[in-house]
Amino acid sequence: MKKNILWMIFLCLMIQIVGCTVEKNEYNIIPYPQDLIELDGQFIINNTCKVLYSGSQSSSFVAQSFCDFIQPATGISIDPQEVVGGDIPEGTICFYEDSTIKGIEGSYQLEITPEKILVKSNNSVGLYYGFQTIRQLLPVVVESNEKCNNIDWTVPCATINDAPELSYRGLHLDVGRHFYPVDFIKKYIDLLALHKMNVFHWHLTEDQGWRIEIKKYPKLAEIAAFRDETLIGDGGTSNPKYDGKRYGGFYTQEQAREIVKYAADRFITVIPEIELPGHAQAALAAYPEFGCVGGSYEVAKRWGVSKEVYCAGNEKSFEFLEDVLLEVMDIFPSKYIHIGGDECPKDRWNECPKCKNRMYEENFKDAHELQSYFIGRIEKFLNKHGRNIIGWDEILEGGLAPNATVMSWRGIKGGIEAAKQKHNVIMTPNSHFYLDHYQNNPEKEPLAIGGFLTLQKVYSYNPFSEELTKDEMKYIIGVQGNLWTEYMPTSDHVEYMAYPRACAISEVGWLPFEKRNFEKFSIRMKRHFKRLDLLGVNYFNKVLMPKASVSKVEFIESETLEFSNVSFNANLYYTLDGTIPDQTSKLYKEPIVIDKEGVVKAIAINEEGEESEVLVIKAVKLQFIEGKSAVGNSKGLNSKLCLGKFSSCDEVDVAEGDYYPVLNIQIPNNAPQYNFGIVLEGKLKIHQNGLYKFRLGSDDGSMFYLNNNLVIDNDGDHGMEYKNARLALNKGVYPVKFVYFQGTGGEGLKFEVETPDGSKIDEFTEFLSH
Numbered sequence: 220m221k222k223n224i225l226w227m228i229f230l231c232l233m234i235q236i237v238g239c240t241v242e243k244n245e246y247n248i249i250p251y252p253q254d255l256i257e258l259d260g261q262f263i264i265n266n267t268c269k270v271l272y273s274g275s276q277s278s279s280f281v282a283q284s285f286c287d288f289i290q291p292a293t294g295i296s297i298d299p300q301e302v303v304g305g306d307i308p309e310g311t312i313c314f315y316e317d318s319t320i321k322g323i324e325g326s327y328q329l330e331i332t333p334e335k336i337l338v339k340s341n342n343s344v345g346l347y348y349g350f351q352t353i354r355q356l357l358p359v360v361v362e363s364n365e366k367c368n369n370i371d372w373t374v375p376c377a378t379i380n381d382a383p384e385l386s387y388r389g390l391h392l393d394v395g396r397h398f399y400p401v402d403f404i405k406k407y408i409d410l411l412a413l414h415k416m417n418v419f420h421w422h423l424t425e426d427q428g429w430r431i432e433i434k435k436y437p438k439l440a441e442i443a444a445f446r447d448e449t450l451i452g453d454g455g456t457s458n459p460k461y462d463g464k465r466y467g468g469f470y471t472q473e474q475a476r477e478i479v480k481y482a483a484d485r486f487i488t489v490i491p492e493i494e495l496p497g498h499a500q501a502a503l504a505a506y507p508e509f510g511c512v513g514g515s516y517e518v519a520k521r522w523g524v525s526k527e528v529y530c531a532g533n534e535k536s537f538e539f540l541e542d543v544l545l546e547v548m549d550i551f552p553s554k555y556i557h558i559g560g561d562e563c564p565k566d567r568w569n570e571c572p573k574c575k576n577r578m579y580e581e582n583f584k585d586a587h588e589l590q591s592y593f594i595g596r597i598e599k600f601l602n603k604h605g606r607n608i609i610g611w612d613e614i615l616e617g618g619l620a621p622n623a624t625v626m627s628w629r630g631i632k633g634g635i636e637a638a639k640q641k642h643n644v645i646m647t648p649n650s651h652f653y654l655d656h657y658q659n660n661p662e663k664e665p666l667a668i669g670g671f672l673t674l675q676k677v678y679s680y681n682p683f684s685e686e687l688t689k690d691e692m693k694y695i696i697g698v699q700g701n702l703w704t705e706y707m708p709t710s711d712h713v714e715y716m717a718y719p720r721a722c723a724i725s726e727v728g729w730l731p732f733e734k735r736n737f738e739k740f741s742i743r744m745k746r747h748f749k750r751l752d753l754l755g756v757n758y759f760n761k762v763l764m765p766k767a768s769v770s771k772v773e774f775i776e777s778e779t780l781e782f783s784n785v786s787f788n789a790n791l792y793y794t795l796d797g798t799i800p801d802q803t804s805k806l807y808k809e810p811i812v813i814d815k816e817g818v819v820k821a822i823a824i825n826e827e828g829e830e831s832e833v834l835v836i837k838a839v840k841l842q843f844i845e846g847k848s849a850v851g852n853s854k855g856l857n858s859k860l861c862l863g864k865f866s867s868c869d870e871v872d873v874a875e876g877d878y879y880p881v882l883n884i885q886i887p888n889n890a891p892q893y894n895f896g897i898v899l900e901g902k903l904k905i906h907q908n909g910l911y912k913f914r915l916g917s918d919d920g921s922m923f924y925l926n927n928n929l930v931i932d933n934d935g936d937h938g939m940e941y942k943n944a945r946l947a948l949n950k951g952v953y954p955v956k957f958v959y960f961q962g963t964g965g966e967g968l969k970f971e972v973e974t975p976d977g978s979k980i981d982e983f984t985e986f987l988s989h
């Protein structure tokens with residue numbers, strides 16, 4: 220009997236070992252299908268395979284696209300054939316369009332067995348997406364332009380039922396700030412197709428350059444498409460330097476049509492954007508008569524928002540724009556035309572006699588209504604020609620044009636408001652989808668506009684805000700990543716900013732929030748990088764420094780320290796002895812307990828051994844402080860109010876002032892709006908021994924002293940900013956002092972304490988005396 224058991228164990232082990240040698244099927248699809256059942260076995264594409272299609276023209280087109288795609292790498296040439304008699308024999312890949320199948324546009328069913336591959340859909344887009352899924356299931360070298368030998372062209376078996384969550388999944392490109400060649404635009408579109416995205420939003424006009432040929436207005440190409448020189452470095456500089464080089468270019472109508480066709484062959488719509496009424500400086504350099512001041516415009520050489528906008532009081536500027544849009548509509552068959560509508564300063568309109576006259580005649584109360592009028596007129600014109608407008612969320616100001624779709628970029632507020640007004644919305648919030656933001660420590664990266672946006676954050680986006688009802692949510696039709704190119708002078712740089720973040724956007728648009736999982740996405744992404752390598756994509760893939768819950772660990776007995784991994788495909792390692800961690804150091808799995816003074820260092824390292832920067836956190840054991848004062852005779856604090864312009868708390872401290880009592884830690888009621896300082900002094904009673912967490916927020920500067928020692932330094936001329944400190948305090952009465960100053964702009968002073976039992980206090984009347 221014993222012998223038999225041993226034999227059984229041996230047999231089991233053998234099965235496991237033998238099982239391991241069979242390569243496991245992998246399903247590294249981005250965006251991941253809604254519903255995928257993994258099956259054993261593989262379909263093999265070889266010379267004997269047939270590619271079939273059902274009767275429709277579009278299924279024949281998709282079948283041909285598939286054959287054209289696999290030919291270079293596999294060397295397998297297949298001529299697709301029509302299915303005869305509904306019979307799909309073994310060894311075939313069949314693209315079957317069938318109007319009886321249910322499903323929204325882009326939905327498809329895919330059955331992969333060792334015998335055949337069958338893609339079914341009621342629409343050609345769905346068949347094309349089925350092709351993209353098969354493409355991503357093939358060995359990555361299928362992307363190669365040269366024939367690869369000794370490869371088994373296997374497709375792992377699966378049953379897939381797939382459909383996009385959102386009907387609009389886009390990527391934008393600003394070609395105004397920098398101009399990119401037609402071949403790059405095609406590559407950009409190819410990558411959208413790979414990720415089942417369906418809109419290329421082509422931002423064609425800017426203050427710094429007009430990029431589309433308009434036959435009726437040839438000076439747009441001759442003058443507006445070129446600037447004399449370009450700003451070097453950061454756009455925020457007050458001492459601008461220029462490169463002295465003429466820069467520009469434009470797409471001919473023929474090239475634009477070629478791009479539209481190229482995209483349509485990949486089931487992608489090109490939505491052109493002609494900015495109005497703002498971002499018009501380049502156009503006005505060519506045709507100054509359509510601006511309010513009528514002359515001395517130049518194509519902008521530096522970044523930022525220009526005051527030079529189309530004149531809203533001049534009928535001729537509307538004629539110009541309508542002529543332009545007629546030619547644009549002739550090139551671009553898209554249902555939508557993007558008309559911009561963002562960042563239109565009203566300075567010129569408020570001074571211009573024509574614009575003022577228009578406001579007077581139309582009985583507008585301000586220039587926002589004039590902007591609304593402008594957009595409304597253009598919308599009417601486009602609606603008359605069977606098109607709808609999309610505009611940036613500024614088009615909400617002064618009232619939304621009746622059929623407009625809103626692109627919410629200044630966060631999600633505009634999108635929510637538009638959805639509540641029953642307008643379609645495309646979510647492209649700068650918090651999650653502005654791909655011009657940094658993806659790493661700025662010191663390690665080429666100059667960007669600012670911000671910090673990791674792949675993980677992009678992926679975490681949920682387009683359906685809780686502020687919307689279910690009925691309102693149906694107006695959220697899509698998502699889009701935006702690439703503003705002030706700081707992306709080359710095509711390579713555009714790709715570096717776009718990828719892999721655009722991969723995450725594709726999945727945000729495709730999969731419902733609850734079906735997404737960043738860890739699983741990261742694993743698929745790793746394989747996907749090999750595909751992007753073969754496609755020659757210059758993507759970002761650096762290991763990012765971990766983040767910590769605190770900048771310093773201060774403890775009495777012990778304290779936990781938590782790290783978060785903002786990289787993907789990387790593990791976190793740490794040391795507690797001040798040495799630089801490596802792969803042999805402790806692997807971070809859960810918050811660590813710190814009970815000794817010293818230096819904690821953490822690092823992220825990926826499987827290739829690439830390392831992030833080292834995060835350094837100091838651990839400090841807090842010594843208990845004694846409070847030996849006596850409680851004062853009066854309640855609250857004594858406050859000194861000093862009038863004048865201050866730039867630091869120290870100046871306030873020594874300034875002359877008048878004294879008033881205050882009950883809480885607050886700005887006294889009799890303080891003016893601007894230019895004053897206060898000093899609050901008195902005693903704070905502490906009831907229990909333990910760790911106290913202090914938080915001091917102010918706009919502008921503030922400081923907090925306890926026992927005559929500076930505890931929080933939040934000094935300086937700044938907006939609302941918070942600083943924290945921890946102290947171990949014994950029961951007792953402590954002298955405290957707060958110093959604060961307000962210059963101009965917003966004001967605020969906020970003090971909070973978390974006590975050892977975890978309760979939070981921001982009302983201190985009962986603890987204060989002086």
Ligand SMILES: [Zn+2]
Pocket residue numbers: 510511529530531532533567568571572573574
């Ligand atoms: Zn005007």
